[in-house]
Amino acid sequence: MSRQHPRRTLQDLATAAGLSLAATSYALRGVRGSPETIRRVRELADELGYTVDPIARALASGRTGSVGVSGSLRDLWQQDLSVLLTRALRSRGRQATIADADADPAQERLIVEQFAAQRVDGAIVSPADPSATYWRLLEPRVAVVSIGDALTERPGSGCVLFDNEYGVTTALRHLAELGHRRVAMLAPSLPSTPGRPSELLAPRIADEIGLNLRVVPAPAATAEAVAVVSELLATADRPSGLFCLSDSLAFAAYHAARATGLRIPDDLSVIGYDDHQLAALVSPGLTTMAWDEDAIVESAVAQLIDEAPAPPPFRPELVGRGSTSAPRFP
Structure with missing residues (x-):
């Protein structure tokens, strides 16, 4: 033996x-x-x-070297962001645990409880509900950085914010300048917060630039959103332009348009909001708002590990492709 x-x-x-x-x-x-x-x-x-031995290391140092990463992974852009965060954390000697909140605050609470039980050293989150009190379940020693919205119930947490007012204004103004007047905006079905371009922000901007805007809540998952867009496009007063607050929703719009016999951009102009890697591969290419993902990831990791200050809100850039044009019937 x-x-x-x-x-x-x-x-x-x-x-x-x-x-x-x-x-x-x-x-x-x-x-x-x-x-x-x-x-x-x-x-x-x-x-x-x-x-x-991670248990021995945690007992000896009081730290596990692990970082929780949470987002809604049915959104394609958040999938890619989670991968980039994992790579960046690994390069800094940290191991990431990725969890899918599925755009559901109840599921997100379970994830926060799980991170607390695992005694993670930190967390980088794209919150489904940034105003929830469950973020306090993470001990003060745990560094937390939120992407997209500040965690209002956990003061002192780091954040990477987006200038959504600039992004929404740029996208809607692009449609207006092409001649569109009846526009719909697909928004993920998430809790409304001051940092999100919700039903309060977008209509004000649309009114200022002369658009008749309809805000339509839609599921985060592309397949489930197809039914919502198909119903919208089947109405007698369907929009000539569609602004989607994620590229995942824009891809759903492509599918729904073809299913209802509409051509992009002849019958329907579509704008996304991520510049996901598939945006340049669909036909026609998706006009969308692009974020500097590398800079976003770098800022989140630097705040988490180095206690770097939060930068000013990131501004997206309009990337024009073939999915937008002047409406056939102004």
Whole structure:
């Protein structure tokens, strides 16, 4: 009967590398030390069969090295954002746990409770309900950064905000300048907050630029949104322009338009709000508002780890493609 080899410790690895425990730990995580030292320590760890015991590390340091990432993953842009956040956190020696809030505050509360139970060191969230009190369940020691809206019930949390008034104004003005007057806006069915371009913000802007705007709530999931858009396009007073507050909703509009025999942009102009990577691949290409995703991720991670100050709200840029044109019947 073979004897089981004892578990290698960080001290074993430090002795083999000829470094202090702290220097070995830093090099192993890639957060400090020369590239040669980091490479040598990791190679020695593989040779010795050393693996990090997360429970022991948490007990010793009071920290787990893990960060919770939460968003509504049926939205394509938030999927991509979660991937970018995971990569950025990994490059800083953190491991991400991704959770899907599914645009549901009840599910989001369960996720917050889960993060608290797992004793995550931090969380980066795209909140379904930024005004909920359940954000207080995360201890004060846990750094939290929200993307899109500030967590009003958890003062002191970091945030990456968007200049949605500028984005909505730019998109609606683009349709108005093309000659559209009857426009609908598809908005995700989420709790309304001051930071979101909700039914309070968009109609005011539309009125100022002379548009007859109808706000239509829609599910975040593309497939479920198709039925909502199809019903909208079947009405006698259907809009000639459609502004979608996510590219996922815009892709639903493409499907619904074709199902009802409408051509884009001849019969219906469509604008999205993410510049997801698929926006340039659909036919015709989707006109949309683009965000600087790399800068958004960099700011969120810097606030979480380095306690960097929050930047001014990010402004999107209009990317014109083939999905918008002058209406056939002004």
